[in-house]
Amino acid sequence: MLGTNGGGYANANAAHPFENPTPLSNFIQMLSIFAIGSGLTYYLGRMVKNQKHGWTVWATMMALFLAGTLLCWWAEAKGNPIHHQLGLAVADGNMEGKEVRFGIFNSALFATVTTDASCGAVNSMHDSFTALGGFVPLFNIQLGEIIIGGVGAGLYGMLVFVVLAVFIAGLMVGRTPEYLGKRIESYEVKMAMLALLILAIDILGFAAWASVSKWGLDGLNNNGPHGLSEILYAFSSGTGNNGSAFAGLTANTPWYNTMLGICMLIGRFLMIVPIMAMAGALVKKKIAPPSVGTFPVSGGTFFILLIGTVLLVGALNFLPVLTLGPVVEHFLNFQGKLY
Amino acid sequence: MQSSGWLQLALFVIALAVITKPMGLYLLQVLDVNGKTWFDPVLRPLERITYRVMGVDPAKEHDWKQYTLAMLLFSLVSCLFTYAILRLQQVLPLNPQGLGPLSQHLAFNTAVSFTTNTNWQSYVGETTMSYLSQMVALASHNFESAATGIAIAAAFVRAIARHSAKTIGNFWVDLVRTTYFLLLPICVVFALFLVSQGMIQNFKAYTTAKLTEPYTIQVQKTDDKGQPVTTNVVVMVQAPKLDAQGKPEMTNGLAVMMDVPQLDGKGQPVMTNIAVMVDQKVETQGRH
Numbered sequence: 159m160l161g162t163n164g165g166g167y168a169n170a171n172a173a174h175p176f177e178n179p180t181p182l183s184n185f186i187q188m189l190s191i192f193a194i195g196s197g198l199t200y201y202l203g204r205m206v207k208n209q210k211h212g213w214t215v216w217a218t219m220m221a222l223f224l225a226g227t228l229l230c231w232w233a234e235a236k237g238n239p240i241h242h243q244l245g246l247a248v249a250d251g252n253m254e255g256k257e258v259r260f261g262i263f264n265s266a267l268f269a270t271v272t273t274d275a276s277c278g279a280v281n282s283m284h285d286s287f288t289a290l291g292g293f294v295p296l297f298n299i300q301l302g303e304i305i306i307g308g309v310g311a312g313l314y315g316m317l318v319f320v321v322l323a324v325f326i327a328g329l330m331v332g333r334t335p336e337y338l339g340k341r342i343e344s345y346e347v348k349m350a351m352l353a354l355l356i357l358a359i360d361i362l363g364f365a366a367w368a369s370v371s372k373w374g375l376d377g378l379n380n381n382g383p384h385g386l387s388e389i390l391y392a393f394s395s396g397t398g399n400n401g402s403a404f405a406g407l408t409a410n411t412p413w414y415n416t417m418l419g420i421c422m423l424i425g426r427f428l429m430i431v432p433i434m435a436m437a438g439a440l441v442k443k444k445i446a447p448p449s450v451g452t453f454p455v456s457g458g459t460f461f462i463l464l465i466g467t468v469l470l471v472g473a474l475n476f477l478p479v480l481t482l483g484p485v486v487e488h489f490l491n492f493q494g495k496l497y
Numbered sequence: 498m499q500s501s502g503w504l505q506l507a508l509f510v511i512a513l514a515v516i517t518k519p520m521g522l523y524l525l526q527v528l529d530v531n532g533k534t535w536f537d538p539v540l541r542p543l544e545r546i547t548y549r550v551m552g553v554d555p556a557k558e559h560d561w562k563q564y565t566l567a568m569l570l571f572s573l574v575s576c577l578f579t580y581a582i583l584r585l586q587q588v589l590p591l592n593p594q595g596l597g598p599l600s601q602h603l604a605f606n607t608a609v610s611f612t613t614n615t616n617w618q619s620y621v622g623e624t625t626m627s628y629l630s631q632m633v634a635l636a637s638h639n640f641e642s643a644a645t646g647i648a649i650a651a652a653f654v655r656a657i658a659r660h661s662a663k664t665i666g667n668f669w670v671d672l673v674r675t676t677y678f679l680l681l682p683i684c685v686v687f688a689l690f691l692v693s694q695g696m697i698q699n700f701k702a703y704t705t706a707k708l709t710e711p712y713t714i715q716v717q718k719t720d721d722k723g724q725p726v727t728t729n730v731v732v733m734v735q736a737p738k739l740d741a742q743g744k745p746e747m748t749n750g751l752a753v754m755m756d757v758p759q760l761d762g763k764g765q766p767v768m769t770n771i772a773v774m775v776d777q778k779v780e781t782q783g784r785h
Contacts (some may be wrong), residue, residue, distance in 0.1 A: 183691055185509070190687060192513055193520055194643075194679070198650055200521020201528070205658040216517065220510065231502065267506065310646030314653045338657060395615070415606035426613035427572070430649055431565060437656035437665055438561030445660040 188271045195306040198313045206338050210456035215316060218464045222305045223270065230294035231266040269295050293484035296391050301472040314433050318350045320455070321436070323467040325350075327453050336452055339445035349436040353429050358475040360424045364417060365393040365479070383487040390483055393421055527678045528651045530555050530670050540677045547673050558664035564652055567668040568645060572612050575641055580608040582630055592627035599625065611638035640684075644675040711778055718773040727770040734759045 196216065203212020298305060304316040321337060325347050328335025335342040368389045369375070375385075392414070454460060526532030534540075548555050559567065582589065583604040587597050599607065609615075626635070648671035655665045718726040737745040737752040745752040758766040 185505075186687075186690065188509065189512055189516070190683075193516055193683075194524075194647065196513055196517045197520025197524050198647070200517050201524040201651075202654050202657075204521060204525055205654045207658075212521070220513075224506075224510070227506065267509070309643045310648065310650035313650040317653055317657070340657070340660070412600075412602040415602040419602075419606040419609040422609050422613045422615045426615070427569060430568070433653065434561045434565040434649070437653045441561070441656040441659050441662050441665055443660060 184268070188268055191271050192306045194309045195312045198310065202313065202317075208338065208456065211338070214456040214461055215320065215464070218461055218468075219305045219312075219316065221461075221465060222301075222468065226294045226298055226305070227267055227270040230270050233294075234266050270298065292387060292391075293480065293488075296387065296394060296484065297472065297476065297480065301468055304468065314430075318353050318433060318436075319464060319468050319471070321346055321350050322354075322471070323460070323464045324453065324455065326467060327463055331453070333453070336446065338455060339448060339452075340440060340443040341446070345439050346436050349432040349439070352432040354471060354475075356424065356428050356432070360421055360428075361390070361394050362475070362479060364421050365390045368393070368414075368417070383483050383490070386479075387483040387487070390479060392418065524647075524679070527674050528647075528666075528671060530667070530674070532674075532678075534678050536678055536682055540681075544673060544677055547677075548669070551669060553667070553669040555667060555670045558667050560663050561652075561656075561665055564665055564668045568649065571641075571668070571672065572645065575638065576608050576612040579611060579635070579638065580604050582633060583607060583626075586627045586630045589627070589629050591629035594627070596625065596627050607635075611635050612642055640676050640680050641672075643680060644672050647675045647679070648672055713776050713778050715774045716777045718775045726773045728773055729768050730771060732759045732767045732769050733757065 196219075199212050199216040199219070200209075201212075202215065203209040206212075304312055304319060306312050321342055324337045325335045325342050328342070369386060523534070526534050583599045584601075585598065586592055598604075648666075648668055651671055652665040652668075659665075720726055733756040735754045736757045738755040740746050747753070761767050
C-alpha cells in the first residue's frame with residue numbers, strides 16, 4: 159500500500175477480511191496509498207525553493223482526484239439503468255462485485271485512489287462496475303498515473319506534464335518557455351514527448367494486437383465493448399505499473415503472461431530513461447533570475463493550464479479507444495443491451 | 498450519494514492535506530545523505546555497514562547516465578532473484594502446502610510485475626505461492642521497487658533545483674536511505690496497526706474447519722484399490738400396461754405406462770454397469 163505496490167496475499171486482495179478487516183483499516187490503507195506521493199509534492203516545493211509551486215502541483219492532483227471520485231461514485235450510486243427499467247434496482251446502486259462491508263462509496267473511492275496512484279490493490283471488482291464507473295479507473299491509469307501517482311513515479315510523471323504545460327504556455331504567449339528559471343529547449347520537450355508516446359504506444363499497441371489475435375480473444379469472458387474494456391484495462395494496468403485488474407479476463411496464459419510482462423518492462427524502464435535524460439539536461443542549465451515576463455508556475459493560471467495539458471494529452475491519446483469501450487457500453491445499456 | 502460518503506471524502510482530503518507537509522519535511526531529511534532523523538541512533542550504523550558491504554562511497558554522486566545504469570542493474574538482479582525463487586519454491590523451505598514451481602511464463606510475469614512496482618497478479622496467491630515466495634521473493638520488491646521510484650523522483654527534483662551542475666545524487670544512497678529511514682519504520686508501525694485490526698499471518702499449513710452443521714452427500718463406493726464399485730442392472734424402458742385381452746389399459750383416455758426390461762434382438766434383457774452410491778457425512782471443510 160505505502161509503496162503503491164498493491165500485491166495481495168489472497169486473491170480477493172483488499173476485499174478479503176484477512177487483508178482489510180475493518181472500516182478503519184480500509185481508511186488508513188487508502189490514506190497510506192497517497193501518503194508518500196503527496197509528501198513528495200511538498201518535497202518538490204522545498205527543494206526548488208518555491209513552496210507555492212509544490213502546493214499548486216498538489217492541488218492539480220487533488221482536483222483530478224476529486225473529479226474522478228465523484229464521477230465514479232455517481233455512476234455506481236445510480237446503478238444499472240436496466241435494473242431501474244425492470245423495477246429491480248436496489249436503493250444502494252450497483253452492488254454487484256462489491257464487498258457489502260464497504261458499500262458503494264468506499265468501493266468507488268478505493269477504486270479511484272488505487273488507480274490515481276499506481277497501487278493496484280482493490281477492494282471491489284472493477285469489472286462489475288457500471289460502464290462509466292469503470293471508465294474512471296481506466297482513464298486514471300491512462301493519464302499516466304500522475305494524480306498523486308505511484309511513489310516517485312507519480313511525481314516524475316507529473317513533472318513531465320509540468321514541462322509540457324510550461325512549453326505550451328510559452329508558445330501561446332510567444333516567449334521562451336522557462337521552468338523555475340531554466341529555459342526549456344527542444345531537447346527537454348522531445349524527451350517529455352518520447353515518454354508520453356511510449357506510454358500511449360505501449361498501451362494501445364498491445365491492446366490492439368490482443369483484440370485481433372486468437373491469444374487475446376481466447377481469454378475473454380465478456381464480448382462486445384465490455385470485452386474491449388477488459389483487454390484495454392489489462393494493458394493499461396501493465397504499462398502504468400498499476401497491477402489492478404478489471405478481472406473477467408483469463409490472463410494466466412503463456413501469451414498474456416509474456417506480453418503483459420514485456421508491457422510492464424516498457425512501461426517502467428523505457429519511461430524512466432528519457433525522463434532521466436531530461437534530468438541530465440536540466441541539471442546543467444543556469445538559472446536566470448525571474449523577470450516580469452516569467453510565467454509563474456504557481457497559482458490559478460498554472461493550475462488550469464496543468465489540468466488542461468493532462469486532460470488534453472490523455473484525451474487525444476485514448477478517447478478514440480475509450481469511445482469504443484466504456485462509452486459505447488454506457489449508451490447501449492440504456493437501450494437494454496448488456497455485456 | 499449519501500451524506501456519510503461526503504463526510505468520509507472530506508475527512509480523507511483533510512487527512513491527506515494534514516500529513517502532506519510533515520511527510521514532505523521528513524522526505525527532505527531522508528533524501529539528503531547528511532539528513533537527520535529520529536532513527537539515526539539505530540539505523541545509521543546499519544546504513545554505514547550496508548554501504549561498506551556494497552562497496553559504495555556515499556559521498557560520490559552520479560551523473561544521469563550512471564544513476565540510470567545503477568537503477569537498471571539493480572532492477573535486473575532483483576528480478577532474476579525473484580524468478581529463481583518462484584521456479585524453485587518446491588525445494589525451498591516454508592512451503593507446508595507442498596506447492597509446486599510456477600510455470601516459466603508465470604514466473605517471468607510475476608517477477609517483472611513486482612520489480613516494476615506493478616504487482617499484476619496472474620495467479621491466486623493462496624494456492625500458488627509458498628510462504629517463502631510471498632515474504633522473500635515478493636514482499637522484498639514492495640520495498641525495493643517503491644524505493645527505486647522515490648529515488649528517480651528525487652533525482653529529477655534535484656535536477657530542477659540545482660543549476661550548472663552535473664550530478665543528480667547517488668542511486669545507492671537514495672535506495673538505502675529510502676528503504677531504511679522511510680519505508681521500514683512506517684511499515685513496522687502500519688503492520689502493527691493492521692494486526693491490531695485483526696489482520697493475520699502465520700507459517701502453518703492451511704487449517705481444516707469443522708462444520709457446525711454437517712450434511713450428507715452421495716459418493717461413489719470404492720473398493721480397497723480405489724476403483725469404483727459397479728453393479729450390473731437391467732435397463733428399464735416405459736411401455737403401455739396391457740390388460741388380460743392384450744389391450745392397453747386406459748385412464749381418462751390416456752394409456753397407463755409401466756417400466757419393463759428393455760430387450761435386445763434375441764429377446765434377452767439389456768444389462769448395464771452403474772456405480773454403487775453410498776452416503777458420506779461431511780463434517781469438515783478445507784484444503785488438505
